[in-house]
Amino acid sequence: MKALVYVTLKPDVLDPQGKAIVRASAQLGYDAVKAVRQGKLFELELDAADEAAARRLLDEFSDKLLANPVIEDYRVVTIEP
Amino acid sequence: MKALVYVTLKPDVLDPQGKAIVRASAQLGYDAVKAVRQGKLFELELDAADEAAARRLLDEFSDKLLANPVIEDYRVVTIEP
Numbered sequence: 001m002k003a004l005v006y007v008t009l010k011p012d013v014l015d016p017q018g019k020a021i022v023r024a025s026a027q028l029g030y031d032a033v034k035a036v037r038q039g040k041l042f043e044l045e046l047d048a049a050d051e052a053a054a055r056r057l058l059d060e061f062s063d064k065l066l067a068n069p070v071i072e073d074y075r076v077v078t079i080e081p
Numbered sequence: 082m083k084a085l086v087y088v089t090l091k092p093d094v095l096d097p098q099g100k101a102i103v104r105a106s107a108q109l110g111y112d113a114v115k116a117v118r119q120g121k122l123f124e125l126e127l128d129a130a131d132e133a134a135a136r137r138l139l140d141e142f143s144d145k146l147l148a149n150p151v152i153e154d155y156r157v158v159t160i161e162p
Contacts, residue, residue, distance in 0.1 A: 006122055021123075021146060030142055032128040039122035041087055042102075047113040061111055065102060 001046055001054050004077040007067045008039035042066055054079050082127055082135050085158040088148045089120035123147055135160050 009015050018036040025033040042062075048054035055076060062074040090096050099117040106114040123143075129135035136157060143155040 008122065008124070018123075025142065025146055028145065030138070030146075032138055033125060033142060034128060035126040037124045039124065041089065041120035041122040042099075043089070043118045043120065044114060045116040047115060057111070057113055061106065061114060064109065065106055065111075 001048050001051075002078075002080045003044045003046065003054060003058055005042040005044065005058060005062050005066060006039055006075045006077055007042065007062070007072050008075075009037065010071055010073055013071045040066075051079050082129050082132075083159075083161045084125045084127060084135060084139055086123045086125065086139060086143050086147055087120055087156045087158055088123065088143070088153050089156075090118065091152055091154055094152045121147075132160050 015037045017038045021036040021038070022033060025031075025036075044058070046054060046057060048057055058076045058079070062076065063069055067074040096118045098119045102117045102119070103114060106112075106117075125139070127135060127138060129138055139157045139160070143157065144150055148155040
């Protein structure tokens, strides 16, 4: 199965990388870009009997390995056969 | 407007970070995870008159600032008012 997982900083965690992109974009003339937050995207291939099993695996795996639950949220976006 | 942009390594570019995650997951007992590729996710807020203008801006901005077009692809996933 294929799955897509987002890992993003929690809303109250500062994102200096996003702020740097906004500053750089203003210097390049892109004043229309008001805010940027950067996250991570994971494309996974996994063995699972069905979607429910895949979701259980992904929840555990994302919490343990992909995200740092102190400062990050994860979201399983798609699961495809 | 709010927009979501994916930036991923081109398919023929190696992803050592993804490979490291697969190795670590095997050591932690997650043998079901067969492959991982890591990309970037950008959540943007921008000023644009309409969706077409937002898409033009995002295409230019992603190509110039968010992605390195030599090794990365970008994709504008959603544009919301």
